[in-house]
Amino acid sequence: MENKFVNSWQMEAGKEKDVILSSRIRLARNLKKYKFPNKSNDLEKNKLIDMLRSKLDFLNDSGFEFYLMSDLDEVEREVLHEEHLISRGHTESTTTKALFLNNTNHLSIMINEEDHLRLQILKAGFEFSKIWEVIDQLDNQLDKKLEYAFSDKWGYLTSCPTNVGTAMRASVMCHLPALVLSGRIDNILGAVGKFGLTVRGVAGEGSSSEAELFQISNQITLGFNEKEIMEKLESVIQQIITEERKSREYLLRNNYIKLKDNVARSFGILKYAYQLEEAEALKYLSRIKFGQDTNLIKENIDQDLFSKLLFKIKDAHLKYNFGNNLNQEKLNIKRAEVIRNILNEE
Amino acid sequence: MLCDRCGENEASVHLTRIINGQKEEIHLCEDCARKSSKLNSDDNNLSFQSLLSGILNHNFSNQDSSFFSNKNSEKVICPNCGLSYQEFTQSGLFGCGECFKVFDKKLDDLFKRIHGNTRHSGKYPLSFKQKIEAESEINQLKIDMQTAVENEDFERAAKIRDEIHAIKDDMEEEQNGK
Numbered sequence: 001m002e003n004k005f006v007n008s009w010q011m012e013a014g015k016e017k018d019v020i021l022s023s024r025i026r027l028a029r030n031l032k033k034y035k036f037p038n039k040s041n042d043l044e045k046n047k048l049i050d051m052l053r054s055k056l057d058f059l060n061d062s063g064f065e066f067y068l069m070s071d072l073d074e075v076e077r078e079v080l081h082e083e084h085l086i087s088r089g090h091t092e093s094t095t096t097k098a099l100f101l102n103n104t105n106h107l108s109i110m111i112n113e114e115d116h117l118r119l120q121i122l123k124a125g126f127e128f129s130k131i132w133e134v135i136d137q138l139d140n141q142l143d144k145k146l147e148y149a150f151s152d153k154w155g156y157l158t159s160c161p162t163n164v165g166t167a168m169r170a171s172v173m174c175h176l177p178a179l180v181l182s183g184r185i186d187n188i189l190g191a192v193g194k195f196g197l198t199v200r201g202v203a204g205e206g207s208s209s210e211a212e213l214f215q216i217s218n219q220i221t222l223g224f225n226e227k228e229i230m231e232k233l234e235s236v237i238q239q240i241i242t243e244e245r246k247s248r249e250y251l252l253r254n255n256y257i258k259l260k261d262n263v264a265r266s267f268g269i270l271k272y273a274y275q276l277e278e279a280e281a282l283k284y285l286s287r288i289k290f291g292q293d294t295n296l297i298k299e300n301i302d303q304d305l306f307s308k309l310l311f312k313i314k315d316a317h318l319k320y321n322f323g324n325n326l327n328q329e330k331l332n333i334k335r336a337e338v339i340r341n342i343l344n345e346e
Numbered sequence: 347m348l349c350d351r352c353g354e355n356e357a358s359v360h361l362t363r364i365i366n367g368q369k370e371e372i373h374l375c376e377d378c379a380r381k382s383s384k385l386n387s388d389d390n391n392l393s394f395q396s397l398l399s400g401i402l403n404h405n406f407s408n409q410d411s412s413f414f415s416n417k418n419s420e421k422v423i424c425p426n427c428g429l430s431y432q433e434f435t436q437s438g439l440f441g442c443g444e445c446f447k448v449f450d451k452k453l454d455d456l457f458k459r460i461h462g463n464t465r466h467s468g469k470y471p472l473s474f475k476q477k478i479e480a481e482s483e484i485n486q487l488k489i490d491m492q493t494a495v496e497n498e499d500f501e502r503a504a505k506i507r508d509e510i511h512a513i514k515d516d517m518e519e520e521q522n523g524k
């Protein structure tokens with residue numbers, strides 16, 4: 001099957017990837033005079049889609065594909081969501097939603113999500129300045145063709161008052177196993193809140209503690225410019241990276257055998273299991289990543305195992321690659337098989 | 347820890363936010379987090395929606411009862427999208443860009459509570475930048491024209507007037523071209 005929706009951007013190189021899996025910037029934009037999606041009827045929303053599709057046709061020449069969300073099947077939509085290329089909301093009520101997607105640069109433009117336009121860019125590792133340049137330029141290109149809803153006082157006008165101003169949400173996905181294991185996580189993340197940042201536990205979009213993955217993003221969008229918002233986020237993240245690494249060293253010094261046992265067991269389970277649930281698989285993969293990043297694991301394993309499998313072992317990806325009709329039991333079997341195959345390769 | 351919403355399942359999604367020193371935590375199970383359409387993976391609207399209606403309702407309860415009997419404030423309706431301020435306090439969502447003009451007086455207070463700030467200091471749309479530049483140019487030309495008139499240099503004044511018209515035409519063309 002052609003993999004046009006499977007992006008695997010997560011596998012690319014990036015800074016500080018032992019702690020920061022990915023960076024993302026999202027800009028919300030609305031059009032002047034048009035009612036926001038929450039106040040528009042289906043006809044109005046579809047007219048807007050047609051209008052944007054023709055005004056933004058230049059995007060087709062810069063690597064974007066246009067999709068009506070209703071033209072994608074459920075698995076394709078879920079795959080895009082699992083890859084973080086579209087939001088959960090954009091997989092629902094699909095008859096009034098559309099998407100411009102640029103797989104090469106991991107750019108997406110969601111149409112009729114909460115706002116008329118949501119521009120988003122993703123990059124593996126900790127890389128804000130690079131992705132800001134790209135999305136800023138894309139925003140300027142759109143700006144030339146459209147008339148944005150903007151106020152001198154309050155900046156870019158958005159459906160939700162929390163986004164008003166820069167309408168920018170910058171976030172990182174970080175892997176913080178040592179802070180979780182050492183019990184320091186609550187203190188650290190609590191402190192993060194004081195800097196106007198928000199933290200969410202993520203993993204399979206659910207069980208936070210399982211894979212020790214957290215998403216940290218700016219909460220405030222009004223009163224600071226884009227660079228200031230990113231700098232503030234970066235400086236806090238930099239400290240979290242330092243603390244996570246400190247905790248890793250501390251744990252290695254004081255709980256070496258316990259950690260080694262834990263990592264090795266995780267490895268053993270993934271190498272030999274025949275049925276794995278998503279959260280379970282993520283949990284053990286997270287431990288193996290931890291083992292690799294701390295040299296606890298000596299086995300010859302693909303250094304990028306976690307990035308390689310993070311999306312691939314999710315339900316929709318399995319369905320996409322192995323058949324839409326897989327039920328939960330078969331998915332669990334398939335998931336174990338995919339992981340086993342990679343771990344037993346060499 | 348149990349889910350704040352259903353109270354049955356183990357909470358696995360945790361949200362923390364601190365605004366002006368007020369800490370708020372929400373703990374949800376996976377099911378409730380999924381069900382809540384507000385919880386986009388790139389947003390934190392869930393915590394925000396509950397918080398916002400808290401802020402807005404708090405706003406109301408802080409007002410003395412005369413606020414409720416004041417029919418005028420309930421009648422504030424956006425002519426472009428039909429959203430009333432009352433509806434806005436319930437949904438927490440604006441209906442269009444015009445709403446901001448209509449609810450203008452109430453918004454600084456709201457933004458202050460959410461962002462701790464009330465003025466944008468980030469990027470501007472290109473057209474807005476051009477508009478500001480064009481407006482300041484027009485203002486300067488108007489002063490020049492006035493001076494020319496005072497000096498009875500009517501030929502020059504007429505020339506400046508044409509320049510002003512040309513800039514205005516350009517601006518309009520720019521708008522219509524979109």
Ligand SMILES: [Zn+2]
Pocket residue numbers: 349350351352353354355374375376377378379
């Ligand atoms: Zn629940």
Ligand SMILES: [Zn+2]
Pocket residue numbers: 424425426427428429440441442443444445446
């Ligand atoms: Zn309106």
